[in-house]
Amino acid sequence: MENIHIDFLNTSQTISIDIPEWCPHCGRNTSPSLVSKSRSQDTLRKDFARFAVTYRCSYSDCKKYFSVEYSVHPNNLSTSIKTYSYRPPIKVNLPQNIEKVSPDFVEIYGQATVAETEKLEQVAGVGYRKSAEFLLKDFAIYKEPSKQEKIKTMPLGQVISTYFSDFPKIQTLAKAISWIGNDETHYIRKHDDKDIQDLKRFILACAQFIASDYDFDEALAFTSSN
Ligand SMILES: [Zn+2]
Known part of the structure; x- marks a missing residue:
């Protein structure tokens, strides 16, 4: 003092x-x-x-x-x-209601965005890939709650082929995500023409479809109860 x-x-x-x-x-x-x-x-x-x-x-x-x-x-x-933080707030634009399907996705995607903003691109790529895994598995669990334990331990590719047959566009996006995502995770990069920006774009498109499906379910419940 x-x-x-x-x-x-x-x-x-x-x-x-x-x-x-x-x-x-x-x-x-x-x-x-x-x-x-x-x-x-x-x-x-x-x-x-x-x-x-x-x-x-x-x-x-x-x-x-x-x-x-x-x-x-x-x-x-x-x-x-007064405590100061010199880190400007980082804006993460995700579709509305996606946190209702997968709060973990929102958390991990946000952390990956922070890593990317800090120029930690290697870590960001792995983070985005991980966020997509949570998004897709949580969506599968949302559609098939009784299969929760099975879905949790299943490899992602198998979850996509087993549970998303009604969503061919999500299947295609998920395949692209896992191809680029594996490049971010593994030692040898196979798809040199795609980068972290493409990975993000495909993940956000996926999230958009999933958020739409959530909104559709809510509209369906609303219209069939009246
Ligand atoms: Zn000093």
Whole structure:
């Protein structure tokens, strides 16, 4: 804790702040030096006030600057550090209701998207392939709930040929996904003209068909109950 002076409502207040314990640049424990502090941008009358303090890492091979935002409680002037994340939110566009058929697909596909955004393309490819496996198996289980245990342990190719005979377009997309997906997983790449973007495109097309089927089932239940 360190005491600093900050102006609120034109009066200088002495408040205690926590000093950050590690440097966000080099990740080491440090007692950074306080370089400057901003004025408060808010009043303390009814709301939390906020201000920022600029620090500098104390390690001679780092010496980088960083800012920390504090919020001040209006009643007792206690302060807390606002946690910052510099990772911009990653948008994943998936068809509506697909999470009702396969929540795992949504989770894994989202993680693969994060990996791709971080340029971890090798990991992303394997992740997309895995997300497709969950999507297709969960869809098979959705159509045939009594076969759940069997489907879980079946190889994906067999699930596709056994349970998707009513969905030839999904069968074709799934075949393309598994061909490219195997390339992402295995040591020898066989299909050099297709890449991770094609893999994603085919997975999303599959998800689109599956989400449509889910919506169709809901419409069917609705119209046959009235
Ligand atoms: Zn540092």
